[in-house]
Amino acid sequence: MSASGVTTVPASDRASRGRAPAPGHAPGVPGAWIRAMLPRRALDMLPPGTLTVGSGLLVLGLGYCAHLAVAGHSLPASGMAALSVLWSIVFLLGLGVFLPIEQELIRHVAARAAVGEGIGPTVRRACALAGVVLAVILVPLAAAAGPVADRLFGGDTAMVTVLGCACAALAVTAVSRGTLAGLGAFGGYGAQLATDGGLRAASAGALALAGSHSAVAFGLVLAVAPLLAVLLTLGPVIPRLRPGPPLPWAAMSHRLAQLLAQVIINAPVISVRLLSPGSPAAVGALLAAAVLTRVPLFIFTSLQTSLLPGLADAVTAGDRARFRLLLARSCAVVVVLGVACGLLATILGPWLTQVLFGTQPVLGHAAFGWLAFGTLCYMLAMVLGQGTIALSRHRDQLLSWLAGVAVLALVTTAPGAVTMRVVTAYAAGCATVAVVLAIVLARLGAAAGRHASGRAQAWPTTNQ
Secondary structure, rough: OOOOOOOOHHHHHHHHOOOEEEEEEEEEEEOOHHHHHHHHHHHHHOOOOOOHHHHHHHHHHHHHHHHHHHHHHHHHHHHHHHHHHHHHHHHHHHHHHHHHHHHHHHHHHHHHHOOOOOOHHHHHHHHHHHHHHHHHHHHHHOOOHHHHHHHHHHHHHHHHHHHHHHHHHHHHHHHHHHHHHHOEEEEHHHHHHHHHHHHHHHHHHHHOOOOOOOOOHOOOOOOHHHHHHHHHHOOOOOOOOOOOOOOOHHHHOOOHHHHHHHHHHHHHHHHHHHHHHOOOOEEEEEEEHHHHOHHHHHHHHHHHHHHHHHHHHHHHHOOOHHHHHHHHHHHHHHHHHHHHHHHHHHHHHHHHHHHHHHOOOOOOOOHHHHHHHHHHHHHHHHHHHHHHOOOOOOHHHHHHHHHHHHHHHHHHHHOHHHHHHHHHHHHHHHHHHHHHHHHHHHHHHHHHHHHOOOOOOOOOOOOO
């Protein structure tokens, strides 16, 4: 990453431009079977590595669904409610706290790999930062284990221990995946995701066959599966940890906007648990509904992983046309994906959650519609957020997510039925972020057009 905060494109991505096949598109690697099914025009719209990562995410998403489906048929309502809250908290912390570390590591490793510098100090710095963040989470969690268990897990302190173990797994996977992606090793990245998903499904199936009805046992899958996946895909990384220049602590600072994004997306399940603690069936049903309506996110994440380097490269080159084209294409893909999956979830969701997850019929089509609309807006916000990051407008992105959280809180505390309040709050919060970010980028584009000159760099990139 350059001094201005603009991401450096991985060496593998640079080398792939102008020659075929691109990373993740070559025959014999994960994603080749998807490539064979897509037309050439569709492939050209995807950044390098998208199909490889997408294949792994597809298996991981199926593993998530299998894990929760088996748990839904194996656990009593109270146990499934506890697992639902655990699942939501793990995702909030994973994507809000540890994903920023992974993304910063990707950018720094890519920058060093592009100029031939050793990445050893960078990875060690990321390990230290992940360890510090993990300690900040675990120490208060251990001190308040009793109250946390009473409020969130029905008094089961073992679930608090499981939460701590899952957090440790998140810290490890953030460093491992950040290193793989930064090196352009999308095959290894996708393999780790796929292994994680396969282990989740297999572990849940083994627990069901053993007749387990323990929320703790099903919760431990969230820690054991990702850790084993890291161990099984660690081999190719170790030889590439060569010595290099030291990396200062300040260079690995993570972004608060990511945490706010995960507060919004995971708020419905946690809010229902807190606002209506006597309705465990509603908690489990809402988690199942959230999983179904977020299926597009598993596909979208593969696009997001490879979008930022392309946007940053366009900004560095002062290529406003390419920047706008990448954003427009990504938004178009998101809208098509969100509308198609959202309609299916809205129509079939109430039936699918009962059949797949064993939930009670407490949510109607309207609730699924709001959740699907919120997911569409969330994906748009993430695409537009990548644009602000590429322009180093981190403060604008943060303010946008703060506005979304404010709207979320306002709608959640309004009068009305708890379930409908939390799903509409989710949709309103995500829509607010998407609209604010769109306005920010439109104003930046207009300003860049007015001040453009013969220089290569005409973007306003001073907002930090």
